[in-house]
Amino acid sequence: MSLQSPSSEQQIEMLTQMLRIREFEERVKRTFTEYPGVIRGHTHLADGAEASIVGALSHFKKGDAALATYRCHGYPLALGTDPKAMMAEILGRADGICKGLGGSMHLTDVANGFLGTSGIVGAGIPHAAGAAWAAQIRKKGEVVFCFFGDGASKQGAFHETLNIASLWKLPVIFVMENNGYNVVTTSEQEDANAAAGQPLAIKATSYVMPGVTVDGTDPLAVAEVVGHAVARARAGEGPSLIESKVYRLSAHGNIIAPPGVPLHYPEHEAITVFGKREEYEAALRGDPVPRFRGKLVQSGILSGAAADALNAQVAAEMDVAVKFAVASPFPALESALDNVYA
Amino acid sequence: MSLQSPSSEQQIEMLTQMLRIREFEERVKRTFTEYPGVIRGHTHLADGAEASIVGALSHFKKGDAALATYRCHGYPLALGTDPKAMMAEILGRADGICKGLGGSMHLTDVANGFLGTSGIVGAGIPHAAGAAWAAQIRKKGEVVFCFFGDGASKQGAFHETLNIASLWKLPVIFVMENNGYNVVTTSEQEDANAAAGQPLAIKATSYVMPGVTVDGTDPLAVAEVVGHAVARARAGEGPSLIESKVYRLSAHGNIIAPPGVPLHYPEHEAITVFGKREEYEAALRGDPVPRFRGKLVQSGILSGAAADALNAQVAAEMDVAVKFAVASPFPALESALDNVYA
Amino acid sequence: MAQLPFIAAIDAGIHQEMRRDPNVLYFGQNLATTENHEFVAEYGHDRVRVTPISETAEIGIAIGAAMAGLRPVVELYMAEFMLVAMDQVVNEAPRFRYMTGGQVKVPLVLKAGFGFAAGWAGQHTGSLTALFMGVPGLKVVVPSTAADAKGLMATAIRDDNPVVFMHHYLLTLEHGEVPDGEHLVPFGVAAVRRTGSDVTIVATGWMVNRALGAAATLAAEGIEVEVIDPRTVAPLDLDTILTSVAKTGRLVVVDQAPRHATVGGIIAADVAEFGFSSLKAPILQVNARDVTVPYSEPLEAYVIPDEARIVDAVRRVMQSGG
Amino acid sequence: MAQLPFIAAIDAGIHQEMRRDPNVLYFGQNLATTENHEFVAEYGHDRVRVTPISETAEIGIAIGAAMAGLRPVVELYMAEFMLVAMDQVVNEAPRFRYMTGGQVKVPLVLKAGFGFAAGWAGQHTGSLTALFMGVPGLKVVVPSTAADAKGLMATAIRDDNPVVFMHHYLLTLEHGEVPDGEHLVPFGVAAVRRTGSDVTIVATGWMVNRALGAAATLAAEGIEVEVIDPRTVAPLDLDTILTSVAKTGRLVVVDQAPRHATVGGIIAADVAEFGFSSLKAPILQVNARDVTVPYSEPLEAYVIPDEARIVDAVRRVMQSGG
Ligand SMILES: Cc1ncc(C[n+]2csc(CCOP(=O)(O)OP(=O)(O)O)c2C)c(N)n1
């Protein structure tokens, strides 16, 4: 199966989406200090995974669906969700994409194909398979993208779902974003394959589906691997497991503090828990966003000036989003009683 | 690692235990017609799996433990539990091994190392791993035998437990009795590996432990394979997954009938549901019990007369067990209130 | 009207909706394993499938399919098997509509038998209805007659929310009159199974029959019992119960679960708040004894509420109060 | 006596028992990942281990280890995470002793935070205590002070049965006086947090503080509220509650869960049976509104019971009745 490689235009679009996600996450993070207290609970950032998200979703077509986890800011941005509505949601405001009921962990935008997220590790994996069953019945070649972390592959839900997806040849692409950590636990500490130095994609063996490991910091590499999986799924040949190796550039989430104490982002656990500053700094040196920008500039696809303009455009967009969100009112109290039942 | 093959004496002991299990199960089954109504609920028989059970437990030493499922009559017999107390339990009597509180699905005999069973598919697998952790801490080279069905490998509990057992190098031997069916569902209908014609032992790949498929109708073959796994576990090298291929010679369980309608055993589902009488009859022709008897007689380890004597001895033993059970009184009503808390 | 066993009436409800709406799916373990399976033959494998023993994935898949526009019915056989997937039942299915600000609907039915006190011992006999009753976003149905089994199943399938359909396993082979043709029973409307002026009994599932049996015995003594079967416990038709208690002044709740795990207790607490002024006597509970269900027949019978204990409670409640 | 945060008091209880008994294990996710982890350093990896995100296996392993003679404490962080392993919690751990006719003991502690109404939205904020309360064979502990956190944890570890230790997440950083040295708080003994003669309030966890706050407000109006914290809800010290209601004649139960999923409702039902003759007024409930917990701060505050709603309920219960 040969796949067309992305055109220059598509590559610029990829970079744009990566920059948007990065900028959005930077602004979320800064909000903790710029507007202390406006973000509550637990927020998880996608910085470091931009290339993986954008590369995978470069194959998304209208009618497809994507589902993910609490670490969910990146996908809807790439799918076209308005960052104003996303930021307002993260601030719990009336203009939030989920009316302030969901918050950072549950951003959802059905109109753009982002069907939902679960905050329970692994629990969303079967949801994606269910949506894929619906796609299979519709017989229009639509597929479902299922994003989850390396840690989630230790939940029973992962195992049960991949077996069924394979048996039923469901059109779903399981994208495991392997960032090497489950909070403060390394993959080697919790995964038998990782402990033996094996890729996690080997787990596909139990489910008789392709299992591929890819450098998740390279959007073109991800796009290629996922492209094959998507083509397979659209052709009715069933699911695939893609292990996309990324590094999260922030801590697992903002710190958990009692009410009153302002929340904030600590340093990455590689540093705070394991004392492996060099590991983190190596990841920073390989930061996928500047790297892809550099690649496009170097190869002449984008001029330095055009790249700078993109940066500025994205910064302005996200600045508007933050201001919009901060200015958005809180929902009416009684609105808490709506939307329990359909 | 080379293993001593069983002596003649040991082989005769194996046959004896196989005969005892078979006779016990035959008597349980006959009880449904001989004493209608005395057995209640759902009873699951081990006929067909005798060679696997006995071969595996031929390595059991004092201090080891075994855990299993609702299909649990075979193991305690092989471990030395009094069949009178077992039969009395199956009839819900005061002399039952569990005081009539557990019944057929929950035979337990801690004194003989049979630690417990769960009636929930897959749920007992982590219990075995927990007992293995205790053995690991005791550092006496003790191991735990964990028996479950092929269907159970589709539960999340299987996946989660094997990963941890591998990471922690727990001294546990996972024996999957693959009888090709989960009630009326064939393995090919519910397992991606089976659907692809692969052995289920391949699942060990995800857990970086040995995964071996063995003919579970041959006690010596099972003993050899399990022997290696046990040696490995005793040496602190961790768990193994053994897929032991058997065929259950009865239906999944007695029929489920409303109160008042006498329970009984229907024919095997291969016949009643799938119309594959030949499959069942081939299994009958390969019945492990007469086959092993024939092998011992043919090789001169046992004379035909001695074998007949064994049969008679076992029949007498189980006859006593049935009579004992039928004569045993019901427990006092208030005894239902005991044993809730320790 | 046809005489049907309860279990066939449930199937009739599923058929009614599957014929009407191509979006309805039916799947679960140990069904649809051959081409001549009743549902496979009629609706095909797009809509009817056998699953592995994987409740978490089964229910999770139902949720995803529902969010994508389908109406899955999951056959779970025994309510206990939902426990391995409890997160999907109480913390996924009923949460999505709310958390997404109303962007999605999650119409699905989880069909599960319960209360199989027929020698199934400690792990298969539970009466777990109360575990689901209080979860916002979830609806919980407990039919006690064949007609309701059909009509409530059909309504459950048409409902746009996740519904736990708890059918009592000891009722499955009981026969009853079942309306032919389209039959729907509304949610949130209790059935008064017997009218009476002295004592109100509220019971669900199998316990409805035992309550009616007790009521017959008591009638011979001149005590007139009103027996209310809520039919759905979420939503709960508290009004019908309060109206009855306003008349009788006395309430006995009967429930097959152990005391602190009952639907009956929850209802009693509601009446102790909203119907207090009607009460002439304590609200008595008749529940299972506080133990795991034992295997042995006489012990099991001793543990599960029987007519004698219900009769006794009614007599006691008649003696106390004004 | 030392001033300790609640969370440190729990740890002190675990340390107390781990030092005393080499059979006590402590494990769970995201702990013990380095050699200088406090518990690893002191007790070593035989007894302290990090697990993958595998609650079913974690709790199942605890059960097996307990049956084999050990005393595991499983760190689960949030009560919701038990839902993926609910079968192990309610249908395995508490069943084995009974089903084996008393052959095994299953001493283990499931440590889980709950009620984290601090912006954690729909899936991490539940108040799930009532799900566990009615399961025979299980004990359920809900400390509300740092001292009890230590003493109840220690008692839980010494108990020979499975214990669900539910600590309220919003209390974890609250400081309190904690006894030095060996400290044990018995199960089944409620604490009367404030005495009063007019109205009895029963509350657990974080709601105890809100009830005390309301009581202070009401005292200024001349209404004397008695606040009872059951501390363990299984076993439940109903006697202390009934004694109080015998004195006050009025009961308000406060619970952070939605109405039909509360410990408070279960207790109200018990009082409606066994304390009925003491009651001068309806038993009022103050609960969360019947919704999934919303993310947005004002909405969350609107949904969770606050002091104002408790004060209001007490005033209402004072107005009704004789
Ligand atoms: C069933 C369950 N257990 C535990 C948690 C707590 N938890 C939240 S995120 C997380 C780590 C998940 O790691 P991974 O799947 O690798 O995703 P990542 O956060 O690295 O993207 C854990 C343990 C949870 N949400 N659900």
Ligand SMILES: Cc1ncc(C[n+]2csc(CCOP(=O)(O)OP(=O)(O)O)c2C)c(N)n1
């Ligand atoms: C979690 C759960 N789901 C469903 C069941 C119902 N059930 C009981 S036995 C069984 C079949 C198990 O098949 P397998 O593991 O192959 O064991 P076998 O009976 O063939 O020995 C099923 C589905 C159950 N007990 N537990």
Ligand SMILES: [Mg+2]
């Ligand atoms: Mg990760």
Ligand SMILES: [Mg+2]
């Ligand atoms: Mg099988």
